Amino acid sequence: MDMxxxxxxxxxxxxxxxxxxxxxxxPQGFIMGLVGPNGAGKTTIxxxxxxxxxxxxxxxxxxxxxxxxGEAEIKSRLxxxxxxxxxxxxxxxxDIKAAVSLFYKRWDEKLFRSLIVEFGLPLEKKFKKLSHxxxxxxxxxxxxxxxxxxxxxxxxxSGLDPVFRRELLERLSGLIQNERKSILFSTHITSDxxxxxxxxxxxxxxxxxxxxxxxxxxxxxxxVKGGKxxxxxxxxxxxQSIHETSFGVEALTLDIxxxxxxxxxxxxxxxxxxxxxxxxMDKGDVRA
Amino acid sequence: MRNLILKDLILNKKxxxxxxxxxxxxVGVFGSRIDNPKVDIIFITFLSFILPVMIxxxxxxxKATVVSCSLPATRRQIILARYILGWLLxxxxxxxxxxxxxxxxxxxxxxxxxxxxxxxxxxxxxxxxYFSILMPFLIRFGMVGFFVFLISLQxxxxxxxxxxxxxxxxxxxxxxxxxxxxAFMSLNARLGTPGYYAFLLAMMLLLSLGxxxxxxxxxxxxxx
Numbered sequence: 001m002d003m004x005x006x007x008x009x010x011x012x013x014x015x016x017x018x019x020x021x022x023x024x025x026x027p028q029g030f031i032m033g034l035v036g037p038n039g040a041g042k043t044t045i046x047x048x049x050x051x052x053x054x055x056x057x058x059x060x061x062x063x064x065x066x067x068x069x070g071e072a073e074i075k076s077r078l079x080x081x082x083x084x085x086x087x088x089x090x091x092x093x094x095d096i097k098a099a100v101s102l103f104y105k106r107w108d109e110k111l112f113r114s115l116i117v118e119f120g121l122p123l124e125k126k127f128k129k130l131s132h133x134x135x136x137x138x139x140x141x142x143x144x145x146x147x148x149x150x151x152x153x154x155x156x157x158s159g160l161d162p163v164f165r166r167e168l169l170e171r172l173s174g175l176i177q178n179e180r181k182s183i184l185f186s187t188h189i190t191s192d193x194x195x196x197x198x199x200x201x202x203x204x205x206x207x208x209x210x211x212x213x214x215x216x217x218x219x220x221x222x223x224v225k226g227g228k229x230x231x232x233x234x235x236x237x238x239x240q241s242i243h244e245t246s247f248g249v250e251a252l253t254l255d256i257x258x259x260x261x262x263x264x265x266x267x268x269x270x271x272x273x274x275x276x277x278x279x280x281m282d283k284g285d286v287r288a
Numbered sequence: 289m290r291n292l293i294l295k296d297l298i299l300n301k302k303x304x305x306x307x308x309x310x311x312x313x314x315v316g317v318f319g320s321r322i323d324n325p326k327v328d329i330i331f332i333t334f335l336s337f338i339l340p341v342m343i344x345x346x347x348x349x350x351k352a353t354v355v356s357c358s359l360p361a362t363r364r365q366i367i368l369a370r371y372i373l374g375w376l377l378x379x380x381x382x383x384x385x386x387x388x389x390x391x392x393x394x395x396x397x398x399x400x401x402x403x404x405x406x407x408x409x410x411x412x413x414x415x416x417x418y419f420s421i422l423m424p425f426l427i428r429f430g431m432v433g434f435f436v437f438l439i440s441l442q443x444x445x446x447x448x449x450x451x452x453x454x455x456x457x458x459x460x461x462x463x464x465x466x467x468x469x470x471a472f473m474s475l476n477a478r479l480g481t482p483g484y485y486a487f488l489l490a491m492m493l494l495l496s497l498g499x500x501x502x503x504x505x506x507x508x509x510x511x512x
Binding site for chain 1: 298303359360
């Protein structure tokens with residue numbers, strides 16, 4: 001299978017944060033959601049892929065090419081949206097488009113114009129006059145208008161109203177119908193992932209918790225609720241994370257079928273949503 | 289490369305037009321009052337150098353370097369484009385400023401004073417010095433760092449001159465200037481005029497190349 005993205009042992013050290021030897025990959029033709037709480041390291045990973053920050057160790061390959069050695073070639077096939085779109089503030093959208101479109105051989109002016117109309121963007125307006133949501137829409141229009149093979153979107157749905165967010169996610173799903181295209185997008189809105197992603201990579205405190213096909217997460221991860229008897233040593237090994245509440249015990253398992261076989265009849269076992277996993281992660285240590 | 293230069297021109301076209309026009313009018317008025325070609329050249333080369341600096345500080349101000357670095361170009365190409373565009377702008381604005389002086393009513397210097405081999409080489413040497421020394425600094429420390437550096441230099445200059453005038457510092461600036469002048473004159477005498485200018489040109493190219501390599505080194509390591 002051809003890979004859009006391969007990351008191996010990627011490391012970035014800051015004074016107060018370290019991205020710790022992250023590894024995951026995304027096959028071509030799929031959407032991967034990069035999810036995690038604020039400050040988990042999502043933007044750091046994206047910046048490292050884009051060579052906006054310097055890595056301390058590890059390897060990033062995009063379309064099989066090293067992201068540093070093949071930088072210009074890779075970026076000509078990438079569409080990128082930064083979490084805080086930052087163009088020259090005193091310039092009109094028309095001029096920004098003129099400056100950016102120069103770089104892409106496959107720039108589709110007709111598509112750009114149609115996106116501008118669809119997104120309700122005023123081309124003559126200066127960038128600084130736009131709201132955050134409008135800036136994000138403009139940034140998306142630029143990223144979508146040059147037939148990119150791989151879209152890297154950092155929090156693309158932040159600041160967008162729910163209707164547009166839904167439309168955007170549908171558009172992203174539509175894009176990968178052409179099996180050549182791939183999408184990596186970071187978010188902390190877990191419903192966006194449930195709706196769109198084929199793969200989910202969960203990150204916390206600079207470490208990958210898991211990077212799995214969404215269906216695997218759905219089928220394997222579960223929430224168990226029950227009495228204190230679940231704290232027994234024979235059950236504990238089934239749980240990735242366990243919390244005692246005033247009513248009993250709540251636990252996270254990554255083997256829902258084993259949990260159903262082994263746990264006592266009183267235990268309530270449900271499939272875990274990404275949000276459930278993130279909440280458990282917030283309370284303690286979760287490992288896949 | 290061409291695209292990177294065009295991008296900067298498109299994004300700064302209004303700024304360049306307004307500031308460029310102001311430069312020409314300002315220099316036309318004030319430069320034409322000066323009767324010493326060296327003073328005119330020092331004054332105008334520095335103004336010419338500030339113009340490309342302002343473009344790059346604008347990018348810094350709007351945090352738009354992230355956009356430049358996400359486009360299909362390497363960091364080395366981005367710096368090379370900055371150097372080429374910077375030099376183009378400096379030369380264009382310098383020539384336009386000089387012409388403004390010559391057409392300003394009551395100008396005190398003629399074309400022969402401003403456009404001869406000596407003044408052209410002096411202008412090129414000063415622009416090379418400003419650009420080569422300060423560009424890596426600008427790339428490393430950004431807009432705020434750059435201006436803090438320039439202001440610090442001025443403050444240091446004032447303190448040094450004050451101390452020297454009160455005899456608290458043994459500093460003979462005139463002797464230094466004379467020594468540098470003598471060094472150039474003896475070099476000219478030894479190499480002959482064509483050889484001397486070729487030597488100066490080679491030094492300028494070497495300094496620019498060194499500055500470019502230094503800027504690329506810094507920019508490649510910069511986290512955005």
